[in-house]
Amino acid sequence: MAIPPDEPLIRPATGPLTGRLLVAVPGMYDANFDRTVVLVLEHGDEGAVGIVLNQPSDTETGAAVPGWGAVAAPPAVVFVGGPVLPAGALALGQVSDPSAAEGWTAVLGPVGLVDLGRATDGAPPDVERARLFAGHAGWSPGQLEGEIAAGGWFVVDAEPGDAFASRPAGLWRAVLARQRGRLAWFANCPPDPSAN
Numbered sequence: 001m002a003i004p005p006d007e008p009l010i011r012p013a014t015g016p017l018t019g020r021l022l023v024a025v026p027g028m029y030d031a032n033f034d035r036t037v038v039l040v041l042e043h044g045d046e047g048a049v050g051i052v053l054n055q056p057s058d059t060e061t062g063a064a065v066p067g068w069g070a071v072a073a074p075p076a077v078v079f080v081g082g083p084v085l086p087a088g089a090l091a092l093g094q095v096s097d098p099s100a101a102e103g104w105t106a107v108l109g110p111v112g113l114v115d116l117g118r119a120t121d122g123a124p125p126d127v128e129r130a131r132l133f134a135g136h137a138g139w140s141p142g143q144l145e146g147e148i149a150a151g152g153w154f155v156v157d158a159e160p161g162d163a164f165a166s167r168p169a170g171l172w173r174a175v176l177a178r179q180r181g182r183l184a185w186f187a188n189c190p191p192d193p194s195a196n
Contacts, residue, residue, distance in 0.1 A: 017043040017144070019108040021162065022050060023154040023175055026189040032083045035172045035191070038137055038153075039092075039163060041107055048139040051081035051090060054168040061132050065089070067122020073129045073164035081133030090136055091116055092163050093127035101126045111160045129164055154183060 022038040038050040059078045062069025069076060071093075081090055091114040095101040098110055103118035104126070114127060123130055139147070147153055156179060165171045176187035 017048065017155060019158060021053075021156050021158045021175060022144075022148075023156055023172065025152055025154060026186055028152060033137075037162065037171050037175055038082075039107070039158060041090075041113060041136075043144070045141060047141050048144045050137045051092070051133045052079070052137060053162060053165065054171040055080040056168050057134065059134075064134075065091075065116075065132055068130060068132060071123040071127055071130045073131050074166050075168070078132045078134050079168070081135045082137030084136050084138040086135035088135060089116060090133045091119070091123075091130055092133070093123065093130040094160065094164065095126045096128055097126065108158050108163070109160050111163050131164055154179075154186075156183075 017040045020040050022036075022040060024033050024036045024038075026035075028034055033052070035054075036052045037054050038052050040048060040050045042049045056075055056077045056079050060069070061072035061076045061078055064078045068091075078089075080086070092107070092111055093104060093114040094110050095104055095112070096110070098104070098106055098112070101112070101124070103115035103124055104112050105115075106112040114124065114130060118124070144153075148155060154176070156175060162171065162175065165174070167174075173187045177184055
């Protein structure tokens, strides 16, 4: 069940969405994105890339990438970042001084992508906490804008802590609940909206 595109809860995607959240509208029955929260890492004329923040796996971070267990935000597991390149890995890291961090690219304030190629012996010393993701989400040029216009995603502001939520199962609800007005109502939507 998508919200009609003329409903004021869904706003057209304007400007770059890098650093913002895509929150799946209730009723998105794509198994990859049902009740997901996606942090947009890049968005531009060439398309968009993001990672799902609330799909933990059973693989421990330290077992998957030695040396990263000490900085892994709890739960210290690898997260399923999306259906694209599931064997590939991305890492988000929070640093205390973004201007001095090496091998790190800002996405949202002190949170950014860590260059795993440069971090072969463990997490860089300036990374305070990190989360590893297997795979990512990707959209071709105009595809994400079309999905938003069709009512598939709410676009909301992200907070740095969203990337390291200690209770990822509750992130979808928590992000919606902190919104203003009618958008917050969706936090209480049942898993099957037609049963409401």
